[in-house]
Amino acid sequence: MIDQATICAIATSPGVGAIATIRLSGEEALAIADQVFHSPAKAKHLSEQAANTLHVGTIRDADEIIDEVVVALFRAPHSFTGEDVVEITCHGAVYIQQRILELLLKSGARMALPGEFTQRAFLNGKMDLSQAEAVADLIASTNRANHKMALKQMRGGFSNEIKKLRDQLLHFIAMVELELDFSEEDVEFADRKQLVDLTEKIERLLHQLASSFKLGNVLKNGIPVAIVGETNVGKSTLLNAILNEEKAIVSDIHGTTRDVIEDVVNIEGTAFRFFDTAGIRETVDQIENLGIERSYSKLEQADIVLLVTDLSNPIDLISQRVNLIRERIQDQKLIIIGNKADLGGNEKIKEMLGAIHLNDNEDLVFISAKKQQNLDALIELLKENAQVAQPEGTDVIVSNIRHYEALTNAHQAVLRVIDGLHNGISGDFLAQDIRECLHFLGEITGEISNDEVLGHIFKNFCIGK
Numbered sequence: 001m002i003d004q005a006t007i008c009a010i011a012t013s014p015g016v017g018a019i020a021t022i023r024l025s026g027e028e029a030l031a032i033a034d035q036v037f038h039s040p041a042k043a044k045h046l047s048e049q050a051a052n053t054l055h056v057g058t059i060r061d062a063d064e065i066i067d068e069v070v071v072a073l074f075r076a077p078h079s080f081t082g083e084d085v086v087e088i089t090c091h092g093a094v095y096i097q098q099r100i101l102e103l104l105l106k107s108g109a110r111m112a113l114p115g116e117f118t119q120r121a122f123l124n125g126k127m128d129l130s131q132a133e134a135v136a137d138l139i140a141s142t143n144r145a146n147h148k149m150a151l152k153q154m155r156g157g158f159s160n161e162i163k164k165l166r167d168q169l170l171h172f173i174a175m176v177e178l179e180l181d182f183s184e185e186d187v188e189f190a191d192r193k194q195l196v197d198l199t200e201k202i203e204r205l206l207h208q209l210a211s212s213f214k215l216g217n218v219l220k221n222g223i224p225v226a227i228v229g230e231t232n233v234g235k236s237t238l239l240n241a242i243l244n245e246e247k248a249i250v251s252d253i254h255g256t257t258r259d260v261i262e263d264v265v266n267i268e269g270t271a272f273r274f275f276d277t278a279g280i281r282e283t284v285d286q287i288e289n290l291g292i293e294r295s296y297s298k299l300e301q302a303d304i305v306l307l308v309t310d311l312s313n314p315i316d317l318i319s320q321r322v323n324l325i326r327e328r329i330q331d332q333k334l335i336i337i338g339n340k341a342d343l344g345g346n347e348k349i350k351e352m353l354g355a356i357h358l359n360d361n362e363d364l365v366f367i368s369a370k371k372q373q374n375l376d377a378l379i380e381l382l383k384e385n386a387q388v389a390q391p392e393g394t395d396v397i398v399s400n401i402r403h404y405e406a407l408t409n410a411h412q413a414v415l416r417v418i419d420g421l422h423n424g425i426s427g428d429f430l431a432q433d434i435r436e437c438l439h440f441l442g443e444i445t446g447e448i449s450n451d452e453v454l455g456h457i458f459k460n461f462c463i464g465k
């Protein structure tokens, strides 16, 4: 349900700028703006003006002029929110922004919640839920790839794909339900062969969409790279060297890093998300053990694992550590790093080259994180392993974990339908699985939603959007 209050917020980024925009949306938007806006032509009331027009004037608190402004006026339903909207563009001083906001609040508006403008746009049918979510992604976009993906989703690329799927399923369920109506006469309106073909087509599309998530996630969040290894080997030093800033605490005390520290770096247009983790060792410290569990879980989630070893340690210990991590590697790329090359010397490097036999998915590189030596070689390896396959058959890329989960659930439901068709199960069971699939697809576009889900989605927006 839409709360009827007229809401307002500063829509431009906080702080001083040349200009700033304050947005007002709701039934009373024009009436509230009229209380504070004065046009040089005295008799001009915003509520009497046409939609999509601009007006120059002043904002006043009683007789005091606060600023000279430009007001843009939109009328329901032809606005971003679908309601009457007034956007006041003023000079960018924080003081002016605050004064205007206070005046609007005093005149009957209330502060908008994070994402409330976009939430209203969704509730008023201006966009579906996946498009509303893309608004947040678009604002957060940092490079060409994730900008393109968000823009496409906001303009409905993804929704169209889901709509096509739903239409096919609706056709399918209509045929099955027709059979149910005539169940006593034992007729089959729906040619089973056709049904199998159709569901298999739907299954392929759902599978393609769900598998595009790997790429979508990488484009949105960067390629996940976990930095793991024993304590004190120089993992945090390496993170800092890659980021070129003192992000993580470095010390010669074993077990310095207790929690996962992450940051994104753009390397020649590709975003990598690095996770520095707690060093792995036997310990009775409960907190440290929790950190070590997180190290393992980051290792599992990563596409690339940087296993840092300390060349000043005995070679047996290094081999043992490498094998311990190898046990946890599935299809990730493993880059083994001999760190502290400045201490180990060439002898140690030779020894390690002799002791570690590389598998296909592995590489070995020697660096000094502290002295920033040979980091280029490591960066080259990262770039070589940055390719994520473009999914075949669809150019729509899923980047949102909520959509991914719904697609996976829908996919499982369709697999049950296919299974059912092959085993000749009765129409009502088929219909039930199809309905479930429709339900999950509806969750993506918001045809099926609840307040809790909506609250969760929009609370991550910024205020004013």
Ligand SMILES: Nc1nc2c(ncn2[C@@H]2O[C@H](COP(=O)(O)OP(=O)(O)OP(=O)(O)O)[C@@H](O)[C@H]2O)c(=O)[nH]1
Binding pocket: 230, 231, 232, 233, 234, 235, 236, 237, 238, 249, 250, 251, 252, 253, 254, 255, 256, 257, 258, 277, 278, 279, 280, 339, 340, 341, 342, 343, 367, 368, 369, 370, 371
């Ligand atoms: N000589 C030398 N010392 C290094 C190098 N890299 C790290 N160190 C030192 O090794 C010590 C441990 O470094 P950290 O980066 O804190 O190690 P870590 O792996 O993050 O350790 P934990 O967080 O305890 O698991 C510090 O004293 C670093 O200065 C290196 O390449 N050469």
Ligand SMILES: [Mg+2]
Binding pocket: 235, 236, 237, 248, 249, 250, 256, 257, 277, 279
């Ligand atoms: Mg550390």
